[in-house]
Amino acid sequence: MTRFSQSFIPTLKDAPGDAEALSHKLMVRAGLIRQVGAGLWSYLPAGWRVERKVEGIIREEMEAIGAQEMLMPVLQPSEAWEKTGRHSIDELFKLEDRKGTSMVLAMTNEECVTQHVAREVRSYRDLPLMLFQIQTKERDEPRPRAGVLRTREFTMKDAYSFDRDEEGLARSYELQTGAYERIFDRCGLRWYRVESDVGMMGGSAAHEYMAPCPGGENEVALATGYAANLEIASAVAQPVELPAALEAVEKVSTPGLATIEEVSNHLDLPAAALIKALPVLVEGRGMAIVLIRGDHRLNEIKLRNALGADFRQARPEEIETEIGPVGFIGPVGAKVPVIKDAAIIGDSFVAGGNEPDIHLRGVRPGRDFQFEEMDVRTVEAGDTTPGGGTIEIEPAIEVGNIFKLGTRYSEPLGATFLDDSGTERAIVMGSYGIGPARISAAAIEQGADECGIVWPRSIAPWQVHLVSLAKAGEDARAAADSLYDELQDAGVEVLYDERDAGPGEKLTDAELLGCPLRIVVGRRGLAEGVVEASERSSGSEHKLPVEKAAVRAQALLQRGDG
Protein backbone atom coordinates (compact mmCIF):
# COMPACT_ATOMS: atom_id res chain seq x y z
CA MET A 1 0.00 0.00 0.00
CA THR A 2 2.14 2.81 -1.22
CA ARG A 3 0.63 5.95 -2.65
CA PHE A 4 3.29 8.47 -3.51
CA SER A 5 1.21 11.44 -2.36
CA GLN A 6 1.03 9.99 1.14
CA SER A 7 4.58 8.65 1.30
CA PHE A 8 7.75 10.12 2.73
CA ILE A 9 9.85 9.91 -0.41
CA PRO A 10 11.48 13.33 -0.62
CA THR A 11 13.13 13.38 -4.05
CA LEU A 12 15.47 16.20 -4.96
CA LYS A 13 16.23 17.89 -8.22
CA ASP A 14 19.77 18.70 -7.12
CA ALA A 15 22.14 16.62 -5.07
CA PRO A 16 23.58 18.27 -1.96
CA GLY A 17 26.66 20.28 -2.90
CA ASP A 18 29.00 18.21 -0.79
CA ALA A 19 28.12 14.84 -2.34
CA GLU A 20 30.83 13.34 -4.53
CA ALA A 21 30.21 9.64 -5.08
CA LEU A 22 27.48 8.68 -7.54
CA SER A 23 25.72 6.37 -5.10
CA HIS A 24 25.81 9.10 -2.46
CA LYS A 25 24.19 11.66 -4.78
CA LEU A 26 21.56 9.29 -6.10
CA MET A 27 20.58 7.84 -2.73
CA VAL A 28 20.01 11.33 -1.38
CA ARG A 29 18.27 12.57 -4.51
CA ALA A 30 15.97 9.56 -4.69
CA GLY A 31 14.91 10.13 -1.10
CA LEU A 32 16.46 6.91 0.17
CA ILE A 33 18.70 8.36 2.87
CA ARG A 34 19.41 11.57 4.76
CA GLN A 35 22.48 12.59 6.71
CA VAL A 36 22.48 13.02 10.47
CA GLY A 37 26.19 13.69 10.99
CA ALA A 38 29.55 12.68 9.56
CA GLY A 39 29.21 9.00 8.75
CA LEU A 40 25.73 8.82 10.27
CA TRP A 41 22.71 8.26 8.06
CA SER A 42 19.00 7.69 8.44
CA TYR A 43 17.25 5.35 6.06
CA LEU A 44 14.04 6.85 4.76
CA PRO A 45 11.16 4.50 3.87
CA ALA A 46 12.25 3.72 0.31
CA GLY A 47 15.87 3.23 1.31
CA TRP A 48 14.84 1.03 4.19
CA ARG A 49 12.85 -1.20 1.86
CA VAL A 50 16.01 -1.79 -0.18
CA GLU A 51 18.06 -2.47 2.94
CA ARG A 52 15.51 -5.03 4.12
CA LYS A 53 15.48 -6.74 0.73
CA VAL A 54 19.22 -7.18 0.89
CA GLU A 55 19.05 -8.41 4.46
CA GLY A 56 16.36 -10.88 3.47
CA ILE A 57 18.53 -12.42 0.77
CA ILE A 58 21.45 -12.66 3.17
CA ARG A 59 19.25 -14.24 5.84
CA GLU A 60 17.91 -16.86 3.43
CA GLU A 61 21.34 -17.88 2.22
CA MET A 62 22.78 -18.00 5.72
CA GLU A 63 19.97 -20.21 6.90
CA ALA A 64 20.34 -22.37 3.81
CA ILE A 65 23.86 -23.38 4.94
CA GLY A 66 22.70 -24.08 8.47
CA ALA A 67 23.73 -20.83 10.13
CA GLN A 68 21.41 -19.82 12.97
CA GLU A 69 20.37 -16.23 13.49
CA MET A 70 20.77 -14.60 16.89
CA LEU A 71 21.23 -11.08 18.25
CA MET A 72 23.95 -9.65 20.46
CA PRO A 73 24.05 -6.22 22.10
CA VAL A 74 25.95 -3.36 20.56
CA LEU A 75 26.92 -2.09 24.01
CA GLN A 76 29.29 -4.48 25.73
CA PRO A 77 31.64 -4.57 28.71
CA SER A 78 35.27 -3.99 27.75
CA GLU A 79 36.57 -7.00 29.61
CA ALA A 80 36.50 -9.54 26.79
CA TRP A 81 37.98 -6.98 24.40
CA GLU A 82 40.87 -6.52 26.78
CA LYS A 83 41.43 -10.27 26.86
CA THR A 84 41.69 -10.50 23.08
CA GLY A 85 43.82 -7.39 22.84
CA ARG A 86 41.34 -5.57 20.66
CA HIS A 87 40.49 -2.89 23.23
CA SER A 88 43.39 -0.82 21.99
CA ILE A 89 42.00 -0.52 18.45
CA ASP A 90 41.53 3.17 17.65
CA GLU A 91 38.32 2.57 15.70
CA LEU A 92 36.66 1.01 18.75
CA PHE A 93 34.22 3.37 20.49
CA LYS A 94 34.91 3.33 24.21
CA LEU A 95 32.77 4.75 26.96
CA GLU A 96 31.89 4.36 30.63
CA ASP A 97 28.56 3.73 32.21
CA ARG A 98 27.42 5.77 35.23
CA LYS A 99 29.18 3.39 37.58
CA GLY A 100 32.43 3.94 35.77
CA THR A 101 32.49 0.50 34.17
CA SER A 102 34.47 0.48 30.96
CA MET A 103 32.23 -0.32 28.00
CA VAL A 104 32.63 -0.52 24.22
CA LEU A 105 30.33 -0.30 21.21
CA ALA A 106 30.90 -3.46 19.24
CA MET A 107 32.50 -3.17 15.80
CA THR A 108 32.24 -6.92 15.24
CA ASN A 109 31.26 -9.62 17.70
CA GLU A 110 33.98 -12.24 17.97
CA GLU A 111 34.42 -11.58 21.69
CA CYS A 112 30.75 -11.80 22.55
CA VAL A 113 29.82 -14.79 20.44
CA THR A 114 32.94 -16.69 21.46
CA GLN A 115 32.11 -16.16 25.12
CA HIS A 116 28.64 -17.60 24.59
CA VAL A 117 30.05 -20.60 22.83
CA ALA A 118 32.79 -20.98 25.43
CA ARG A 119 30.22 -21.18 28.19
CA GLU A 120 27.94 -23.69 26.50
CA VAL A 121 30.02 -25.89 24.24
CA ARG A 122 31.92 -28.70 26.00
CA SER A 123 32.10 -31.61 23.61
CA TYR A 124 33.17 -32.27 20.07
CA ARG A 125 29.59 -33.50 19.67
CA ASP A 126 28.42 -29.84 19.93
CA LEU A 127 30.49 -28.90 16.87
CA PRO A 128 30.42 -27.70 14.16
CA LEU A 129 28.24 -24.69 14.85
CA MET A 130 27.48 -21.64 12.77
CA LEU A 131 25.83 -18.48 14.17
CA PHE A 132 25.03 -15.12 12.65
CA GLN A 133 23.30 -11.84 13.30
CA ILE A 134 22.29 -8.78 11.34
CA GLN A 135 23.07 -5.98 13.73
CA THR A 136 24.28 -2.41 14.02
CA LYS A 137 28.04 -1.95 14.19
CA GLU A 138 29.90 1.09 15.47
CA ARG A 139 33.29 2.28 14.35
CA ASP A 140 35.05 5.51 15.14
CA GLU A 141 36.24 5.96 11.59
CA PRO A 142 39.04 8.47 11.14
CA ARG A 143 37.35 9.61 8.00
CA PRO A 144 33.79 8.67 7.10
CA ARG A 145 33.06 9.29 3.44
CA ALA A 146 31.07 8.76 0.29
CA GLY A 147 27.59 8.60 1.78
CA VAL A 148 26.80 5.15 2.99
CA LEU A 149 30.08 3.57 1.83
CA ARG A 150 32.15 4.29 4.91
CA THR A 151 30.16 5.25 7.96
CA ARG A 152 30.59 5.23 11.71
CA GLU A 153 27.37 3.32 12.31
CA PHE A 154 26.13 0.68 9.93
CA THR A 155 24.35 -2.62 9.73
CA MET A 156 26.45 -5.69 9.17
CA LYS A 157 25.72 -9.34 8.84
CA ASP A 158 28.35 -11.07 10.91
CA ALA A 159 28.58 -14.85 10.98
CA TYR A 160 30.85 -17.07 13.01
CA SER A 161 31.78 -20.70 12.53
CA PHE A 162 33.01 -23.02 15.28
CA ASP A 163 34.78 -26.22 14.33
CA ARG A 164 36.79 -29.03 15.88
CA ASP A 165 39.80 -28.58 13.64
CA GLU A 166 41.25 -26.96 10.55
CA GLU A 167 39.50 -29.39 8.24
CA GLY A 168 36.19 -28.47 9.80
CA LEU A 169 37.01 -24.80 9.41
CA ALA A 170 37.84 -25.40 5.77
CA ARG A 171 34.40 -26.95 5.29
CA SER A 172 32.64 -24.06 7.03
CA TYR A 173 34.67 -21.59 5.00
CA GLU A 174 33.56 -23.38 1.84
CA LEU A 175 29.92 -23.26 2.90
CA GLN A 176 30.18 -19.54 3.54
CA THR A 177 31.93 -19.04 0.23
CA GLY A 178 29.05 -20.71 -1.58
CA ALA A 179 26.49 -18.66 0.31
CA TYR A 180 28.38 -15.45 -0.45
CA GLU A 181 28.44 -16.19 -4.14
CA ARG A 182 24.70 -16.80 -4.16
CA ILE A 183 24.05 -13.65 -2.13
CA PHE A 184 26.00 -11.32 -4.41
CA ASP A 185 24.62 -12.98 -7.54
CA ARG A 186 21.08 -12.68 -6.26
CA CYS A 187 21.67 -9.01 -5.42
CA GLY A 188 22.61 -8.47 -9.05
CA LEU A 189 26.20 -7.41 -8.42
CA ARG A 190 29.28 -7.87 -10.51
CA TRP A 191 31.87 -9.03 -8.01
CA TYR A 192 35.26 -10.63 -7.47
CA ARG A 193 36.54 -12.75 -4.67
CA VAL A 194 40.06 -11.63 -3.86
CA GLU A 195 42.78 -12.64 -1.47
CA SER A 196 43.18 -10.06 1.24
CA ASP A 197 45.16 -8.97 4.25
CA VAL A 198 43.91 -10.29 7.58
CA GLY A 199 44.14 -6.80 9.09
CA MET A 200 42.98 -6.19 12.64
CA MET A 201 40.86 -9.32 12.70
CA GLY A 202 43.88 -11.53 13.02
CA GLY A 203 43.84 -15.04 11.65
CA SER A 204 45.43 -17.17 9.00
CA ALA A 205 43.63 -16.51 5.72
CA ALA A 206 41.14 -14.04 4.38
CA HIS A 207 39.22 -13.23 1.27
CA GLU A 208 37.28 -10.17 0.32
CA TYR A 209 34.33 -9.83 -2.00
CA MET A 210 34.79 -6.79 -4.17
CA ALA A 211 32.19 -5.09 -6.33
CA PRO A 212 34.02 -3.08 -8.99
CA CYS A 213 32.68 0.44 -9.38
CA PRO A 214 34.03 3.96 -9.77
CA GLY A 215 33.20 5.02 -6.22
CA GLY A 216 35.10 2.13 -4.69
CA GLU A 217 37.82 3.00 -2.23
CA ASN A 218 39.75 -0.24 -2.57
CA GLU A 219 41.87 -1.27 -5.51
CA VAL A 220 41.85 -4.75 -6.91
CA ALA A 221 44.55 -6.32 -9.03
CA LEU A 222 42.97 -8.52 -11.69
CA ALA A 223 44.28 -10.87 -14.33
CA THR A 224 42.99 -14.04 -15.90
CA GLY A 225 42.88 -16.53 -13.07
CA TYR A 226 44.05 -13.98 -10.55
CA ALA A 227 42.33 -11.50 -8.26
CA ALA A 228 43.80 -9.88 -5.17
CA ASN A 229 43.44 -6.77 -3.13
CA LEU A 230 46.21 -4.40 -4.17
CA GLU A 231 47.24 -4.38 -0.51
CA ILE A 232 48.66 -7.88 -0.88
CA ALA A 233 48.84 -8.44 -4.62
CA SER A 234 51.98 -10.02 -5.97
CA ALA A 235 53.15 -10.20 -9.59
CA VAL A 236 56.15 -10.21 -11.89
CA ALA A 237 57.34 -6.69 -12.64
CA GLN A 238 57.72 -5.33 -16.13
CA PRO A 239 61.35 -5.83 -17.18
CA VAL A 240 63.78 -2.97 -17.52
CA GLU A 241 66.78 -2.53 -19.75
CA LEU A 242 69.86 -1.85 -17.66
CA PRO A 243 73.17 -0.34 -18.72
CA ALA A 244 76.06 -2.73 -19.34
CA ALA A 245 77.47 -4.42 -16.26
CA LEU A 246 80.70 -3.10 -14.75
CA GLU A 247 83.66 -4.90 -13.15
CA ALA A 248 83.10 -2.91 -10.01
CA VAL A 249 80.92 -0.08 -8.81
CA GLU A 250 81.86 3.41 -9.99
CA LYS A 251 81.21 6.65 -8.21
CA VAL A 252 79.15 9.26 -10.06
CA SER A 253 78.94 12.85 -8.99
CA THR A 254 75.32 13.85 -8.47
CA PRO A 255 75.56 17.24 -6.76
CA GLY A 256 72.34 18.11 -5.01
CA LEU A 257 70.42 15.41 -6.84
CA ALA A 258 68.53 13.64 -4.10
CA THR A 259 65.43 12.26 -5.81
CA ILE A 260 64.96 9.35 -8.20
CA GLU A 261 63.66 11.74 -10.83
CA GLU A 262 66.64 14.11 -10.60
CA VAL A 263 69.19 11.31 -10.72
CA SER A 264 67.46 9.51 -13.54
CA ASN A 265 67.28 12.69 -15.62
CA HIS A 266 70.88 13.57 -14.88
CA LEU A 267 72.19 10.13 -15.88
CA ASP A 268 69.66 9.73 -18.71
CA LEU A 269 68.46 6.40 -17.33
CA PRO A 270 64.92 5.14 -16.70
CA ALA A 271 63.80 5.34 -13.08
CA ALA A 272 63.63 1.55 -13.13
CA ALA A 273 67.42 1.39 -13.50
CA LEU A 274 67.81 3.02 -10.10
CA ILE A 275 67.44 1.56 -6.65
CA LYS A 276 65.42 3.46 -4.08
CA ALA A 277 66.66 2.95 -0.52
CA LEU A 278 64.07 3.41 2.21
CA PRO A 279 65.44 3.40 5.75
CA VAL A 280 62.95 1.95 8.21
CA LEU A 281 62.93 1.23 11.92
CA VAL A 282 61.62 -2.27 12.55
CA GLU A 283 59.99 -2.87 15.89
CA GLY A 284 62.38 -4.83 18.11
CA ARG A 285 65.10 -5.00 15.47
CA GLY A 286 66.23 -1.48 14.73
CA MET A 287 67.25 0.19 11.51
CA ALA A 288 67.14 -1.53 8.14
CA ILE A 289 67.19 -0.41 4.52
CA VAL A 290 64.42 -1.53 2.17
CA LEU A 291 65.40 -1.50 -1.51
CA ILE A 292 62.75 -0.88 -4.14
CA ARG A 293 63.21 -0.45 -7.87
CA GLY A 294 63.18 3.24 -8.74
CA ASP A 295 59.85 3.15 -10.57
CA HIS A 296 58.10 1.08 -7.90
CA ARG A 297 56.28 1.95 -4.71
CA LEU A 298 56.71 0.28 -1.35
CA ASN A 299 53.67 -1.63 -0.13
CA GLU A 300 53.65 -1.11 3.61
CA ILE A 301 51.19 -3.91 4.29
CA LYS A 302 53.28 -6.42 2.37
CA LEU A 303 56.42 -5.26 4.16
CA ARG A 304 54.74 -5.50 7.54
CA ASN A 305 53.55 -9.02 6.73
CA ALA A 306 56.93 -10.06 5.33
CA LEU A 307 58.75 -8.74 8.37
CA GLY A 308 56.23 -10.20 10.76
CA ALA A 309 56.67 -6.98 12.70
CA ASP A 310 55.56 -3.39 12.65
CA PHE A 311 57.85 -0.69 11.31
CA ARG A 312 58.01 3.02 10.64
CA GLN A 313 60.00 5.26 8.36
CA ALA A 314 63.24 6.39 9.91
CA ARG A 315 63.56 10.07 10.65
CA PRO A 316 66.20 12.17 8.83
CA GLU A 317 68.40 12.56 11.92
CA GLU A 318 68.28 8.79 12.54
CA ILE A 319 69.28 8.17 8.94
CA GLU A 320 72.16 10.65 9.10
CA THR A 321 73.69 9.06 12.20
CA GLU A 322 73.20 5.41 11.28
CA ILE A 323 73.60 5.35 7.50
CA GLY A 324 74.47 8.50 5.65
CA PRO A 325 73.22 11.70 4.02
CA VAL A 326 69.50 11.70 3.25
CA GLY A 327 68.95 11.49 -0.49
CA PHE A 328 72.17 9.55 -1.08
CA ILE A 329 71.44 6.38 0.88
CA GLY A 330 72.30 3.06 -0.70
CA PRO A 331 73.00 -0.56 0.19
CA VAL A 332 76.70 -0.60 -0.67
CA GLY A 333 78.73 -0.28 2.49
CA ALA A 334 75.69 0.34 4.67
CA LYS A 335 76.11 -0.96 8.21
CA VAL A 336 72.48 -2.04 8.65
CA PRO A 337 70.57 -5.04 7.30
CA VAL A 338 69.38 -4.73 3.71
CA ILE A 339 66.00 -5.98 2.47
CA LYS A 340 65.86 -6.20 -1.31
CA ASP A 341 62.55 -6.26 -3.12
CA ALA A 342 62.15 -9.27 -5.37
CA ALA A 343 61.58 -7.08 -8.42
CA ILE A 344 65.12 -5.78 -8.32
CA ILE A 345 66.66 -8.15 -10.84
CA GLY A 346 69.86 -7.34 -12.71
CA ASP A 347 73.51 -6.52 -12.27
CA SER A 348 73.94 -2.85 -13.07
CA PHE A 349 71.81 -0.52 -11.01
CA VAL A 350 72.39 3.01 -9.79
CA ALA A 351 72.13 3.47 -6.05
CA GLY A 352 73.01 6.04 -3.42
CA GLY A 353 76.66 6.13 -2.37
CA ASN A 354 76.17 6.93 1.32
CA GLU A 355 78.24 10.07 0.95
CA PRO A 356 77.09 13.55 -0.04
CA ASP A 357 76.48 14.21 -3.76
CA ILE A 358 77.60 10.71 -4.74
CA HIS A 359 75.73 7.86 -6.38
CA LEU A 360 77.15 4.53 -7.51
CA ARG A 361 76.66 2.88 -10.85
CA GLY A 362 77.12 -0.76 -11.82
CA VAL A 363 75.70 -1.86 -8.50
CA ARG A 364 75.16 -5.61 -8.43
CA PRO A 365 73.15 -7.23 -5.64
CA GLY A 366 75.08 -10.07 -4.01
CA ARG A 367 78.46 -8.88 -5.24
CA ASP A 368 78.33 -5.36 -3.85
CA PHE A 369 76.06 -5.92 -0.88
CA GLN A 370 74.39 -8.74 0.99
CA PHE A 371 70.64 -8.77 1.38
CA GLU A 372 67.53 -10.59 2.39
CA GLU A 373 64.97 -10.77 -0.44
CA MET A 374 61.27 -10.04 0.11
CA ASP A 375 58.33 -9.17 -2.09
CA VAL A 376 57.30 -5.80 -0.73
CA ARG A 377 56.43 -3.58 -3.67
CA THR A 378 53.01 -2.46 -4.85
CA VAL A 379 51.91 -4.26 -7.99
CA GLU A 380 51.25 -2.09 -11.04
CA ALA A 381 48.96 -2.33 -14.04
CA GLY A 382 50.83 -4.14 -16.80
CA ASP A 383 52.71 -6.50 -14.47
CA THR A 384 52.27 -10.18 -15.21
CA THR A 385 51.15 -13.09 -13.09
CA PRO A 386 53.10 -16.36 -12.97
CA GLY A 387 50.31 -17.78 -15.13
CA GLY A 388 51.10 -15.19 -17.79
CA GLY A 389 48.10 -12.90 -17.30
CA THR A 390 48.46 -9.14 -17.44
CA ILE A 391 47.45 -7.26 -14.31
CA GLU A 392 44.76 -4.62 -14.43
CA ILE A 393 43.85 -2.48 -11.46
CA GLU A 394 40.26 -1.50 -10.78
CA PRO A 395 38.56 0.45 -7.98
CA ALA A 396 36.03 -1.61 -6.06
CA ILE A 397 33.78 -1.58 -3.01
CA GLU A 398 34.40 -4.25 -0.42
CA VAL A 399 30.96 -5.77 0.10
CA GLY A 400 31.97 -8.75 2.19
CA ASN A 401 34.86 -10.55 3.76
CA ILE A 402 35.64 -13.93 5.20
CA PHE A 403 38.39 -14.83 7.66
CA LYS A 404 39.89 -18.01 8.91
CA LEU A 405 40.42 -16.97 12.49
CA GLY A 406 41.75 -20.25 13.83
CA THR A 407 42.12 -19.97 17.60
CA ARG A 408 42.81 -16.24 17.62
CA TYR A 409 39.72 -15.65 19.79
CA SER A 410 38.92 -19.06 21.24
CA GLU A 411 42.25 -19.28 23.09
CA PRO A 412 42.20 -15.98 24.97
CA LEU A 413 38.52 -16.46 25.79
CA GLY A 414 38.83 -20.09 26.79
CA ALA A 415 36.49 -21.54 24.17
CA THR A 416 37.54 -25.16 24.36
CA PHE A 417 36.00 -28.60 23.99
CA LEU A 418 36.94 -32.20 24.68
CA ASP A 419 37.69 -34.14 21.53
CA ASP A 420 36.84 -37.82 21.04
CA SER A 421 40.00 -38.82 22.86
CA GLY A 422 39.14 -36.66 25.86
CA THR A 423 41.76 -34.03 25.10
CA GLU A 424 40.88 -30.37 25.66
CA ARG A 425 41.29 -28.35 22.49
CA ALA A 426 40.58 -24.80 21.37
CA ILE A 427 37.66 -24.31 19.02
CA VAL A 428 38.73 -23.38 15.49
CA MET A 429 36.81 -20.33 14.30
CA GLY A 430 35.96 -18.40 11.19
CA SER A 431 34.21 -15.06 10.80
CA TYR A 432 32.23 -13.80 7.85
CA GLY A 433 30.94 -10.27 7.29
CA ILE A 434 28.70 -8.55 4.77
CA GLY A 435 27.66 -4.89 4.58
CA PRO A 436 24.13 -4.62 3.16
CA ALA A 437 24.43 -0.87 2.70
CA ARG A 438 27.51 -1.39 0.58
CA ILE A 439 25.65 -3.91 -1.53
CA SER A 440 22.92 -1.40 -2.34
CA ALA A 441 25.44 1.39 -2.94
CA ALA A 442 27.49 -0.89 -5.22
CA ALA A 443 24.34 -1.95 -7.09
CA ILE A 444 23.59 1.73 -7.68
CA GLU A 445 27.11 2.55 -8.82
CA GLN A 446 27.21 -0.42 -11.16
CA GLY A 447 23.77 0.05 -12.66
CA ALA A 448 22.91 3.74 -12.68
CA ASP A 449 22.56 5.80 -15.84
CA GLU A 450 22.31 9.54 -16.40
CA CYS A 451 18.64 9.53 -15.35
CA GLY A 452 19.11 7.80 -12.03
CA ILE A 453 19.16 4.47 -10.27
CA VAL A 454 18.59 1.18 -12.10
CA TRP A 455 17.85 -1.41 -9.42
CA PRO A 456 18.38 -5.11 -9.88
CA ARG A 457 14.91 -6.49 -9.48
CA SER A 458 15.78 -8.48 -6.36
CA ILE A 459 16.57 -5.43 -4.26
CA ALA A 460 14.40 -2.74 -5.85
CA PRO A 461 12.21 -0.91 -3.33
CA TRP A 462 9.17 -1.70 -5.49
CA GLN A 463 8.72 -3.90 -8.53
CA VAL A 464 6.37 -1.54 -10.33
CA HIS A 465 6.31 2.24 -10.36
CA LEU A 466 2.78 3.06 -11.51
CA VAL A 467 2.32 6.60 -12.78
CA SER A 468 -1.07 8.18 -13.31
CA LEU A 469 -0.85 11.23 -15.50
CA ALA A 470 -4.46 12.17 -14.90
CA LYS A 471 -5.99 14.23 -12.16
CA ALA A 472 -8.43 12.85 -9.63
CA GLY A 473 -11.91 12.55 -11.14
CA GLU A 474 -10.82 11.85 -14.68
CA ASP A 475 -11.39 8.53 -16.43
CA ALA A 476 -7.69 7.88 -16.84
CA ARG A 477 -7.27 8.23 -13.11
CA ALA A 478 -9.97 5.67 -12.44
CA ALA A 479 -8.20 3.26 -14.78
CA ALA A 480 -4.93 3.79 -12.92
CA ASP A 481 -6.67 3.28 -9.59
CA SER A 482 -8.04 -0.05 -10.63
CA LEU A 483 -4.74 -1.21 -12.11
CA TYR A 484 -3.15 -0.33 -8.78
CA ASP A 485 -5.71 -2.46 -6.98
CA GLU A 486 -5.23 -5.35 -9.39
CA LEU A 487 -1.48 -5.34 -9.01
CA GLN A 488 -1.76 -5.17 -5.24
CA ASP A 489 -4.21 -8.05 -5.20
CA ALA A 490 -1.78 -10.04 -7.30
CA GLY A 491 0.89 -9.45 -4.65
CA VAL A 492 3.06 -7.15 -6.77
CA GLU A 493 4.95 -4.48 -4.86
CA VAL A 494 3.82 -1.27 -6.44
CA LEU A 495 4.50 2.38 -5.81
CA TYR A 496 1.55 4.39 -7.11
CA ASP A 497 2.34 7.94 -8.13
CA GLU A 498 -1.03 9.68 -8.09
CA ARG A 499 0.35 13.06 -7.08
CA ASP A 500 -1.20 16.18 -8.53
CA ALA A 501 2.01 17.06 -10.32
CA GLY A 502 3.19 17.57 -13.86
CA PRO A 503 4.03 14.57 -16.01
CA GLY A 504 7.68 15.57 -16.30
CA GLU A 505 8.07 15.57 -12.58
CA LYS A 506 6.54 12.15 -12.12
CA LEU A 507 8.38 10.48 -14.98
CA THR A 508 11.68 11.95 -13.87
CA ASP A 509 11.12 10.72 -10.33
CA ALA A 510 10.31 7.25 -11.64
CA GLU A 511 13.62 7.16 -13.47
CA LEU A 512 15.48 8.51 -10.45
CA LEU A 513 13.98 5.91 -8.15
CA GLY A 514 14.80 3.15 -10.61
CA CYS A 515 12.14 0.50 -10.06
CA PRO A 516 12.34 -2.28 -12.68
CA LEU A 517 9.02 -1.64 -14.38
CA ARG A 518 7.32 1.71 -14.92
CA ILE A 519 3.72 1.73 -16.02
CA VAL A 520 2.20 4.97 -17.27
CA VAL A 521 -1.55 5.37 -17.36
CA GLY A 522 -2.67 8.38 -19.35
CA ARG A 523 -5.31 9.62 -21.67
CA ARG A 524 -3.19 9.10 -24.76
CA GLY A 525 -2.64 5.39 -24.18
CA LEU A 526 -6.14 4.80 -22.93
CA ALA A 527 -7.52 6.13 -26.19
CA GLU A 528 -5.93 3.06 -27.77
CA GLY A 529 -6.95 0.88 -24.87
CA VAL A 530 -3.43 0.46 -23.50
CA VAL A 531 -1.14 1.48 -20.68
CA GLU A 532 2.55 1.94 -21.34
CA ALA A 533 5.12 -0.18 -19.55
CA SER A 534 8.83 0.51 -19.77
CA GLU A 535 11.64 -1.55 -18.38
CA ARG A 536 14.09 0.59 -16.47
CA SER A 537 17.17 -1.48 -17.24
CA SER A 538 16.73 -1.91 -20.99
CA GLY A 539 14.46 1.02 -21.69
CA SER A 540 12.27 -1.19 -23.84
CA GLU A 541 8.63 -0.16 -24.02
CA HIS A 542 5.51 -2.28 -24.15
CA LYS A 543 1.91 -1.32 -24.76
CA LEU A 544 -0.26 -3.42 -22.49
CA PRO A 545 -4.00 -3.79 -23.10
CA VAL A 546 -5.75 -2.20 -20.13
CA GLU A 547 -7.74 -5.25 -19.15
CA LYS A 548 -4.68 -7.54 -19.23
CA ALA A 549 -2.20 -5.00 -17.89
CA ALA A 550 -1.72 -6.53 -14.43
CA VAL A 551 -1.02 -10.01 -15.78
CA ARG A 552 1.21 -8.77 -18.58
CA ALA A 553 3.17 -6.61 -16.15
CA GLN A 554 3.90 -9.62 -14.00
CA ALA A 555 5.03 -11.56 -17.04
CA LEU A 556 7.44 -8.76 -17.92
CA LEU A 557 8.85 -8.82 -14.41
CA GLN A 558 9.30 -12.58 -14.49
CA ARG A 559 11.15 -12.31 -17.75
CA GLY A 560 13.39 -9.51 -16.53
CA ASP A 561 16.56 -9.71 -14.52
CA GLY A 562 17.06 -10.90 -10.96
Place this chain on the structure above:
RNA sequence: CGGGGAGUGGCGCAGUCUGGUAGCGCACUCGGCUGGGGGCCGAGCGGUCGCAGGUUCAAAUCCUGUCUCCCCGACCA
Protein backbone atom coordinates in the same frame (compact mmCIF):
# COMPACT_ATOMS: atom_id res chain seq x y z
C1' C B 1 46.67 13.46 12.41
C1' G B 2 48.63 16.55 7.78
C1' G B 3 46.82 19.51 3.50
C1' G B 4 42.67 22.03 1.10
C1' G B 5 37.53 23.85 0.88
C1' A B 6 32.75 25.24 2.87
C1' G B 7 28.88 26.90 6.67
C1' U B 8 23.71 32.91 4.24
C1' G B 9 15.33 30.53 4.11
C1' G B 10 13.87 23.31 2.73
C1' C B 11 17.66 22.60 -1.74
C1' G B 12 21.33 25.01 -5.03
C1' C B 13 23.92 29.58 -4.76
C1' A B 14 25.35 35.26 -4.99
C1' G B 15 26.78 39.01 -1.55
C1' U B 16 32.42 38.99 2.17
C1' C B 17 38.07 41.45 -1.09
C1' U B 18 36.25 47.47 -0.65
C1' G B 19 31.57 47.39 6.62
C1' G B 20 25.99 50.95 5.65
C1' U B 21 19.51 47.70 7.86
C1' A B 22 20.15 40.40 3.29
C1' G B 23 19.34 38.79 -2.42
C1' C B 24 18.52 35.16 -6.75
C1' G B 25 16.69 30.34 -8.83
C1' C B 26 14.04 26.14 -7.37
C1' A B 27 10.77 24.35 -3.63
C1' C B 28 6.55 25.82 -0.38
C1' U B 29 1.36 28.56 0.48
C1' C B 30 -3.03 30.97 -1.94
C1' G B 31 -5.76 32.13 -6.65
C1' G B 32 -6.11 31.17 -11.81
C1' C B 33 -4.52 28.87 -16.39
C1' U B 34 -2.16 24.33 -18.15
C1' G B 35 -2.06 18.85 -18.29
C1' G B 36 2.52 13.11 -22.02
C1' G B 37 9.06 15.13 -19.83
C1' G B 38 10.30 19.43 -13.66
C1' G B 39 4.78 24.56 -17.88
C1' C B 40 2.64 29.85 -17.29
C1' C B 41 0.55 34.43 -14.74
C1' G B 42 -0.33 36.94 -10.17
C1' A B 43 -0.03 37.37 -4.84
C1' G B 44 2.51 35.51 -0.45
C1' C B 45 5.17 32.78 3.74
C1' G B 46 9.94 31.78 5.25
C1' G B 47 16.67 33.71 7.20
C1' U B 48 19.63 34.45 15.20
C1' C B 49 24.10 34.96 7.77
C1' G B 50 27.19 27.87 12.27
C1' C B 51 28.34 29.59 17.48
C1' A B 52 30.95 32.90 21.06
C1' G B 53 33.69 37.13 21.92
C1' G B 54 36.05 41.60 20.01
C1' U B 55 36.78 46.23 16.76
C1' U B 56 33.22 50.05 14.96
C1' C B 57 28.31 55.10 15.04
C1' A B 58 27.33 50.58 12.14
C1' A B 59 29.53 43.61 11.04
C1' A B 60 27.09 38.24 6.70
C1' U B 61 31.45 41.38 5.51
C1' C B 62 37.18 43.09 9.66
C1' C B 63 39.86 40.44 14.13
C1' U B 64 40.22 36.24 17.77
C1' G B 65 38.45 31.71 19.38
C1' U B 66 35.37 27.60 18.66
C1' C B 67 31.95 23.94 16.43
C1' U B 68 30.32 21.36 12.19
C1' C B 69 30.49 19.38 7.25
C1' C B 70 33.08 18.01 2.60
C1' C B 71 37.46 16.63 -0.41
C1' C B 72 42.80 14.66 -0.84
C1' G B 73 46.33 12.00 2.05
C1' A B 74 47.44 9.05 6.56
C1' C B 75 44.34 5.38 8.64
C1' C B 76 40.53 1.83 7.63
C1' A B 77 36.43 -4.97 9.58
